[in-house]
Amino acid sequence: MxxxxxxxxxxxxxxxxxxxxxxxxxxxxxxxxxxxxxxxxxxxxxxxxxxxxxxxxxxxxxxxxxxxxxxxxxxxxxxxxxxxxxxxxxxxxxxxxxxxxxxxxxxxxxxxxxxxxxxxxxxxxxxxxxxxxxxxxxxxxxxxxxxxxxxxxxxxxxxxxxxxxxxxxxxxxARRAPAIDRAQNQYYNTIVRKYGAKAANAMLNGRPYVGMPEGVIRDFVFVDGDGIAFNAYGFSRLVQGYKLYLPTTRLAIYIAAGNIKAPRWIYCQRGRVSAIKW
Incomplete structure (x- = not known):
């Protein structure tokens, strides 16, 4: 009605x-x-x-x-x-x-x-x-x-x-972005000087590759939410409850910055990356 x-x-x-x-x-x-x-x-x-x-x-x-x-x-x-x-x-x-x-x-x-x-x-x-x-x-x-x-x-x-x-x-x-950018640039340039552009680009994009020198993994750097840079060894000790395995055989990488994707495990044999587990 x-x-x-x-x-x-x-x-x-x-x-x-x-x-x-x-x-x-x-x-x-x-x-x-x-x-x-x-x-x-x-x-x-x-x-x-x-x-x-x-x-x-x-x-x-x-x-x-x-x-x-x-x-x-x-x-x-x-x-x-x-x-x-x-x-x-x-x-x-x-x-x-x-x-x-x-x-x-x-x-x-x-x-x-x-x-x-x-x-x-x-x-x-x-x-x-x-x-x-x-x-x-x-x-x-x-x-x-x-x-x-x-x-x-x-x-x-x-x-x-x-x-x-x-x-x-x-x-x-946005407040943290400048500090993060500076840290990323600093360590990117470091990797370029030590291991070359291919390794540096892989590091920056969180994409290690099979055959990458193990030294890059030891220097694999990322930035946490406060713009502080760590290598894989240093940060793995900061994660609560995290177990650090022998780095020459099995290395855990943890990326805090959400825009960088990283593998869960990288396997190294005889100084080279032999396998990557995402």
């Missing part, structure tokens, strides 16, 4: 009834809805959007952006996001900023994205707050500023926001 009366009102042009019908046909985020119902949702959102309803304009744009009930059409999504954003609809301001950030439907423009994110934040949009924090983290559209990134992430992280917590971890990784 509710659907019956909503349709009666919607057919007479009542905007609120049209948006209610759009939401009804769209359902739970459109995930389990049939294409026929999603098309109905688009029809009603469009009727309300054309009458200037900001929520309907945002919803229609979302459908175009994500291909819900219509073919994906970024320029058309931008058109309707822009209309809703002009009325101050916070989610539309954020989504339009994302269009500029990703270059979908418009030319990529980080500065414009930042401008829109800030406007959305002023209206309390937390997604925009995360997005602006990322801009400061990577220096996109603004000068890189890790302190400002923390200032945006921290309040959300304190509320339990998982994305904000991940952002704080990325900030910490």
């Amino acid at each position: 509710a659907l019956y009366w909503y349709r009666k009102a919607a057919d007479q042009g009542l905007v609120n009834a049209q948006t209610e019908l759009g939401d009804y046909y769209y359902g739970q985020d459109g995930v389990f809805q049939s294409i026929e119902k999603l098309k109905q949702a688009v029809t009603w959102y469009k009727k309300a959007a054309e009458q200037g309803n900001d929520y309907a304009q945002y919803s229609l744009a979302y459908c175009y952006y994500n291909g819900k009930g219509v073919d994906t059409n970024y320029p058309e999504a931008v058109k309707w996001y822009r209309k809703a954003a002009a009325q101050g609809y916070d989610a539309a301001l954020y989504e339009l900023g994302q269009c500029y950030y990703e270059g979908n439907g418009v030319a990529k423009n980080y500065q414009e994205a930042v401008k829109l994110f800030r406007q959305a934040i002023d209206k309390g949009n937390e997604d925009a707050q995360l997005a602006l924090a990322e801009c400061y983290l990577y220096g996109r559209g603004v000068k890189k500023n890790l302190d400002k990134a923390i200032g945006l992430y921290q309040p959300l992280a304190d509320k339990g926001n998982g994305s904000a917590k991940e952002g704080l971890r990325n900030v910490e990784a």
Whole structure:
């Protein structure tokens, strides 16, 4: 009966009834809805959007952006996001900023994205707050500023926001990156001088090769999370409960930096690497 009366009102042009019908046909985020119902949702959102309803304009744009009930059409999504954003609809301001950030439907423009994110934040949009924090983290559209990134992430992280917590971890990784890079470069050059570029590249990528001189394994260096460099012997003693085997026969390599993959065991015989176990 509710659907019956909503349709009666919607057919007479009542905007609120049209948006209610759009939401009804769209359902739970459109995930389990049939294409026929999603098309109905688009029809009603469009009727309300054309009458200037900001929520309907945002919803229609979302459908175009994500291909819900219509073919994906970024320029058309931008058109309707822009209309809703002009009325101050916070989610539309954020989504339009994302269009500029990703270059979908418009030319990529980080500065414009930042401008829109800030406007959305002023209206309390937390997604925009995360997005602006990322801009400061990577220096996109603004000068890189890790302190400002923390200032945006921290309040959300304190509320339990998982994305904000991940952002704080990325900030910490960015703080460590220069020290890690310096240590890696220092030891890479050391390996080049002692054993050649092939061995150094293998070391840097965590990919020893059969036939590699055992001396490279003894000098096989990596960097831990604090940017401190260790060779395999030194670090194996720091791992709690770790057993150090005779290095000339079986050597355990442990890589703490997540971007470097290393084998579990390297077998050495007669001064050469004879087998590698990943």
